[in-house]
Amino acid sequence: GGGLASVLSSKVPGMSATAEVTGGSVDNLNLIGTGKPYVGFSMADAAKDAKDGEGKFANKKVDLRTLLVLYPxxxxxxxxxxxxxxxxxxxxxxxxxxxxxxxxxxxxxxxxxxxxxxxxxxxxxxxxxxxxxxxxxxxxxxxxxxxxxxxxxxxxxxxxxxxxxxxxxxxxxxxxxxxxxxxxxxxxxxxxxxxxxxxxxxxxxxxxxxANILVVNANMTDDEAYKIVKAVFDNKLELVRTHKEYINVTLENQKQKSTPIAYHPGALKYFKEKNIKVN
The missing domain is CATH 3.40.190.10 (Periplasmic binding protein-like II)
Structure with missing residues (x-):
């Protein structure tokens, strides 16, 4: 999280990001549910519950979109x-x-x-x-x-x-x-x-x-979503140095079948530029 925040702050003009310590996926998804511009790490199962308003998210659905499928x-x-x-x-x-x-x-x-x-x-x-x-x-x-x-x-x-x-x-x-x-x-x-x-x-x-996925509220603009995804791939080596699991974050692994949450249109725009088909 810290590595990603520093890349977004230093490499994306006009964007400042800070890392917050939370209890994990469920807390992250609840923060995204506030509608504030949170970018959160989540496991696919917890994200699906949030999308469907089930389990720990009973009666509080979160309108989510995937930016990236990260690593297993x-x-x-x-x-x-x-x-x-x-x-x-x-x-x-x-x-x-x-x-x-x-x-x-x-x-x-x-x-x-x-x-x-x-x-x-x-x-x-x-x-x-x-x-x-x-x-x-x-x-x-x-x-x-x-x-x-x-x-x-x-x-x-x-x-x-x-x-x-x-x-x-x-x-x-x-x-x-x-x-x-x-x-x-x-x-x-x-x-x-x-x-x-x-x-x-x-x-x-x-x-x-x-799967561990990077998710945001559906209200994030296409431009912001695009810039975040681009920043991850442009600065992958720097991210790998902070957490070696980032080696598994590849364009080839971006498949809709790997995440229960639809991709954000801004992310899809980036994949299209790179000739990656998620479906």
């Missing part, structure tokens, strides 16, 4: 070997964190538990911690496992994996994708977290993924 966010279900947890089913009766309030991690964690046949209220003892708080709680043995959906690598998970006396275990969760898509629409996909990602992983981790 992958569901980490993380524990340590001393807990004996090896599968999603093993989470039953355990103390877990399903992510911070207002985060897309929480939205997806609830759906994943449901798809694994677990009741989020009855089958687990549930905390609502950020990824950094979750790692500390695992180290202090206050929780057994946590959910986190994000890019690779996530610094807090790297920290846990490198902690003395802790052997991290990454729980496979790709098998739940079909059930989630059947209920919530075609939002999720199976992916791998390669075993080289975090120290101590014995094998690739088969996980569920969701």
């Amino acid at each position: 966010n992958l569901m980490h279900v993380v524990t340590v070997d001393s807990t004996g947890i090896k599968s999603m089913k093993d989470l039953k009766g355990k103390r877990i964190s399903t992510g911070a309030p207002g985060s897309a991690t929480e939205v997806m964690a609830f759906r994943l538990l449901e798809a694994a046949g677990l009741d989020k209220d009855k089958d687990v003892k549930r905390e609502r911690l950020s990824v950094a708080e979750s790692v500390n709680a695992v180290k202090d043995r206050k929780i057994d496992a946590f959910f986190w959906v994000g890019g690779l690598p996530t610094a807090a998970v790297t920290d846990l994996a490198n902690s003395p006396g802790m052997k991290i275990v990454m729980v496979d969760n790709a098998a739940e994708v079909a059930a989630m898509n059947k209920k919530y629409g075609n939002l999720y996909f199976a992916a791998d977290i390669p075993k080289e990602t975090y120290s101590g992983m014995g094998k690739d981790n088969k996980v569920s993924g969701v």
